[in-house]
Amino acid sequence: MNTLTFLLLTFCTSIHTQTSKFYVIRQWKYLNFTWPDEDALKTATATGDYIPENNIVSGIKYFEDYYYLTLPRMKKGVPATLARIKAGPTRDTAPPLEPFPSWGMNQLGDCNNLQNVQNVEIDAKGQVWIIDGGRVQTLVEPVVKCGAKLVVYGLREGRVSTVFHFPEEVAARNGSYLYDLVVDDTDGGFAYITDNSAIDPGIIVFSVKENRAWKIRHSKTMTADPSARHFTANGVPISVPINIAGIALGPKIHTSNEKLIVNEDREVYFSPLSSLHLYSINTSSLRNPANFSDSSVTDLGLKSSQSVGMVMDNQGILYYTLLANNAIGRWDSHTPFQSGQKLIAQDSKYLEWPNSLTLETMGNLTVLMNRLNQFVYDKFDLNKYNFRLITAFVGGRSYVYDDNFNYDMNRDERMFHNESKTTPEPLPTPAPEPHYDDITSTMSNNVEIVKSASHKLASSLFTLILCFLLVRR
Numbered sequence: 001m002n003t004l005t006f007l008l009l010t011f012c013t014s015i016h017t018q019t020s021k022f023y024v025i026r027q028w029k030y031l032n033f034t035w036p037d038e039d040a041l042k043t044a045t046a047t048g049d050y051i052p053e054n055n056i057v058s059g060i061k062y063f064e065d066y067y068y069l070t071l072p073r074m075k076k077g078v079p080a081t082l083a084r085i086k087a088g089p090t091r092d093t094a095p096p097l098e099p100f101p102s103w104g105m106n107q108l109g110d111c112n113n114l115q116n117v118q119n120v121e122i123d124a125k126g127q128v129w130i131i132d133g134g135r136v137q138t139l140v141e142p143v144v145k146c147g148a149k150l151v152v153y154g155l156r157e158g159r160v161s162t163v164f165h166f167p168e169e170v171a172a173r174n175g176s177y178l179y180d181l182v183v184d185d186t187d188g189g190f191a192y193i194t195d196n197s198a199i200d201p202g203i204i205v206f207s208v209k210e211n212r213a214w215k216i217r218h219s220k221t222m223t224a225d226p227s228a229r230h231f232t233a234n235g236v237p238i239s240v241p242i243n244i245a246g247i248a249l250g251p252k253i254h255t256s257n258e259k260l261i262v263n264e265d266r267e268v269y270f271s272p273l274s275s276l277h278l279y280s281i282n283t284s285s286l287r288n289p290a291n292f293s294d295s296s297v298t299d300l301g302l303k304s305s306q307s308v309g310m311v312m313d314n315q316g317i318l319y320y321t322l323l324a325n326n327a328i329g330r331w332d333s334h335t336p337f338q339s340g341q342k343l344i345a346q347d348s349k350y351l352e353w354p355n356s357l358t359l360e361t362m363g364n365l366t367v368l369m370n371r372l373n374q375f376v377y378d379k380f381d382l383n384k385y386n387f388r389l390i391t392a393f394v395g396g397r398s399y400v401y402d403d404n405f406n407y408d409m410n411r412d413e414r415m416f417h418n419e420s421k422t423t424p425e426p427l428p429t430p431a432p433e434p435h436y437d438d439i440t441s442t443m444s445n446n447v448e449i450v451k452s453a454s455h456k457l458a459s460s461l462f463t464l465i466l467c468f469l470l471v472r473r
């Protein structure tokens with residue numbers, strides 16, 4: 001362990017209490033696209049290449065004024081599997097989706113192009129890491145033609161930089177289901193990808209430097225827990241056992257006794273969908289499979305519900321969805337999991353199946369809800385709002401911005417002050433009844449989903465210069 005002293009100039013901000021308010025910023029009854037021309041739409045409609053009620057948006061990532069949205073091809077008639085929309089204020093709260101990077105790269109049936117994208121990650125350099133499961137129509141009659149691959153597209157360069165086809169033993173074309181991923185810039189770069197496969201679940205590790213992938217399997221923590229298999233989401237019973245799905249990566253920088261500690265052995269958090277447990281594993285254990293053992297995985301404790309999307313900010317705050325509760329949870333990883341969890345939003349209408357989360361550069365957390373609980377059993381009712389984006393200011397940035405770090409020691413008063421007195425009700429105590437205004441489809445309506453979930457949020461009244469000892473190990 002070598003030590004280096006470091007003068008870190010940090011702009012710390014003062015704290016004032018403020019209620020975290022969630023706003024509905026977009027909502028769609030069904031998804032439409034920016035068609036190249038009328039003929040293209042006509043043809044796609046006639047041939048069944050576009051069936052509006054079969055399109056679901058599943059993953060969301062924010063990057064530089066755009067939301068990147070994934071549309072897994074679970075049913076027929078999904079013309080594009082990756083698309084984007086402009087972020088920021090808009091009059092059109094149900095904008096058409098622009099296929100990304102192009103219509104051509106979303107061509108169904110061409111294994112060189114994107115076939116079935118469940119999630120993407122976008123790193124600080126603007127590289128979009130796209131996981132493509134290959135197999136399509138997974139909810140109806142699966143079409144097994146293309147294998148699973150990882151595609152990295154550089155937004156700055158405007159082109160694909162990497163295509164990696166996973167070998168069969170890592171991701172079988174008829175059995176794997178690439179679900180979600182996080183990226184780690186350590187040692188040339190790694191992607192840690194959850195394979196939600198019903199037969200061979202695990203975490204797939206891809207090393208950029210080695211251009212190689214392998215899979216870490218651990219059935220105890222990566223497969224569905226039979227006792228958490230049954231739950232209800234807005235009255236819809238879910239009883240399929242669903243393996244590892246959500247994944248989050250912890251920051252390289254931690255605080256401990258007024259010191260900042262840099263540790264490239266980061267923590268990866270994950271949970272099977274059918275499970276109440278949150279687990280963690282060191283990235284070193286994922287990177288060195290020979291050293292992996294039962295004791296590499298830590299069981300952090302229980303959540304109040306099954307989860308799917310999760311994201312961690314660069315100061316170690318985890319946000320995660322709670323499906324049976326129609327809620328969003330928040331946990332500061334500097335506190336014990338069991339007692340440190342909070343509900344920050346709960347609403348059966350606006351958070352019906354919150355599927356994915358993204359942190360924006362300016363400290364907003366955006367939640368995508370997609371009513372997947374309805375979609376798996378039936379057709380979407382096109383007269384209802386089936387998808388919504390909901391945003392609140394939470395004051396964090398994604399873990400991918402770990403390097404150009406602007407550490408706010410006072411945020412949430414959580415680091416060095418007494419934590420419990422400042423915090424709202426812990427889970428699993430149900431949140432109070434939400435209060436919100438009537439909503440229409442305009443930006444001006446603000447939906448206060450949980451009134452009492454107050455956070456200490458940062459303002460910029462003072463700037464302080466702090467000096468920390470940085471310990472590198």
Ligand SMILES: *[C@@H]1O[C@H](CO)[C@@H](O)[C@H](O)[C@H]1NC(C)=O
Nearest residue numbers: 031032033034035041052096
């Ligand atoms: C989709 O958008 C186009 C305009 O780009 C419009 O002509 C068409 O009616 C829309 N389709 C549906 C199903 O709303």
Ligand SMILES: *[C@@H]1O[C@H](CO)[C@@H](O)[C@H](O)[C@H]1NC(C)=O
Nearest residue numbers: 144168172173174175176199
């Ligand atoms: C598909 O999966 C089955 C097991 O479910 C296996 O027996 C079969 O060999 C697989 N086919 C291919 C082409 O991999």
Ligand SMILES: *[C@@H]1O[C@H](CO)[C@@H](O)[C@H](O)[C@H]1NC(C)=O
Nearest residue numbers: 284285287288289290291292
């Ligand atoms: C495995 O663990 C041993 C002991 O903890 C360590 O010395 C070794 O470097 C590790 N191997 C790898 C590949 O990390």
Ligand SMILES: *[C@@H]1O[C@H](CO)[C@@H](O)[C@H](O)[C@H]1NC(C)=O
Nearest residue numbers: 263265266267282295296297
């Ligand atoms: C990595 O895991 C080991 C054992 O599971 C643990 O002792 C160690 O503290 C972990 N390191 C980090 C950085 O979490």
Ligand SMILES: *[C@@H]1O[C@H](CO)[C@@H](O)[C@H](O)[C@H]1NC(C)=O
Nearest residue numbers: 021022023362364391392393
């Ligand atoms: C963040 O979200 C709030 C709503 O909570 C909104 O008023 C604000 O414009 C958003 N900021 C940005 C930069 O998008």
Ligand SMILES: *[C@@H]1O[C@H](CO)[C@@H](O)[C@H](O)[C@H]1NC(C)=O
Nearest residue numbers: 413416417418419420421422
């Ligand atoms: C934290 O609690 C200790 C006693 O447990 C007290 O002395 C201290 O002033 C408290 N700090 C804050 C910031 O409230």
